[in-house]
Amino acid sequence: MELLVLRDGVHRLPTAEYADALRERLPEHTVVHARTPAEEREHVRTADVVTGPRIDASLLEDAEEIRLFACAYAGYGHLPVDELAEADIAVTSATGVHAPNAAEHAVGAILSFSRRFHEAARADRWQPVDPGELAGSTVTVVGLGAIGTAIAERLEPFDVTTLGVRRHPSEGGPTDEVFGPEEFHDALARTDFLVLCCPLTEDTRGLVGDREFGTLPPEAVLVNVARGAVVDTDALVRTLRRGRLGGAVLDVTDPEPLPDDHPIWGLDDVVVTPHTAGATPEYYERLADIVADNVRRLADDRPLRNLAVPAESD
Structure with a gap:
């Protein structure tokens, strides 16, 4: 199974470290970290799972194999939920990392x-x-x-x-x-x-x-x-x-x-305090635990953890 980690062009979050954490947990799967928009568009064509803080609706036009978008945030109201549902892509959240x-x-x-x-x-x-x-x-x-x-x-x-x-x-x-x-x-x-x-x-x-x-x-x-x-x-x-x-x-x-x-x-x-209650150096380690667990669940056709938006076929 191929997992694509999107870059974060807004807050410059440490997605490279996040990708490394996923590789440690999923040695049996392929984890790709996209560093540019071109790399995102290239790898989204073959990815089974995409993860990151956000995903542009236009990127879904090139998606052919995606079954799950694993949001890196606990909230998902900023996502193109309608487009994801229309593409039959389930959405999970990072609920619990905070x-x-x-x-x-x-x-x-x-x-x-x-x-x-x-x-x-x-x-x-x-x-x-x-x-x-x-x-x-x-x-x-x-x-x-x-x-x-x-x-x-x-x-x-x-x-x-x-x-x-x-x-x-x-x-x-x-x-x-x-x-x-x-x-x-x-x-x-x-x-x-x-x-x-x-x-x-x-x-x-x-x-x-x-x-x-x-x-x-x-x-x-x-x-x-x-x-x-x-x-x-x-x-x-x-x-x-x-x-x-x-x-x-x-x-x-x-x-x-x-x-x-x-x-x-x-x-x-x-x-x-400046909205720091949710800040922790362990954020991406905990997130990687959730996402890695869901990748295994997806591979085994088991219910997903933190399911926010089910795929239409579910």
Whole structure:
């Protein structure tokens, strides 16, 4: 089976290293790394599997053997999904590669605010800061996919109560309790730390706004490692200015990046990180594990892992 690794002409991601990682895992298959547009067009004619951050729809015109496009990102909304489906090409995602590091980011944010590191960092030399204690707190995790599950698992040793919120609560989860969307406010009312790690959809856009901030206890802390638009930014600013929130850690914002004159920069109880929760030196190693597994599954005609868009013939 031939696997083609596309170049990334936008963000200059290390696709050569990614190709090497795939070769280590798939010695029985041919892995080709395209370094130029001409090489992409040449090798796409014979490739069974194509992988990379994105694929141009025009490239599919030369595709004859492709059965799978393995996207190097967890999200796939940027892909020409209709054209891929029309060409009978399945699409898989990189869901799960961010889980360990994004979970560490979220738990680190919770611990930082629990112990008030952000206040100590601003204090004048030996000025006392009274820290809190995480044990006994309630942490609500919105979204129980790979990242939400990893967060809940890492919180287990801290003697906290975990509440999970997901679209289909009957599916259960790793948290102490699981709530559906219609019970969201019941969970919010009990929350000390609200962690957002859900995908951005029409249902989750603006999920946390004035009403939700009104339900949260005034000392609760928001941690957003999802997407900026899951939170109503204006409502967040209003709530913080009124002293109705204990603080926020935002790895994502709306807009992103925030303009230099945005009011969030002037709020003491907000920590902003530049969309780095998903960054990890292990990204392409974990991605190669997923893609190599799917190449073997494809060869054996077994169900694919992280299937985002099935082939029409499936």
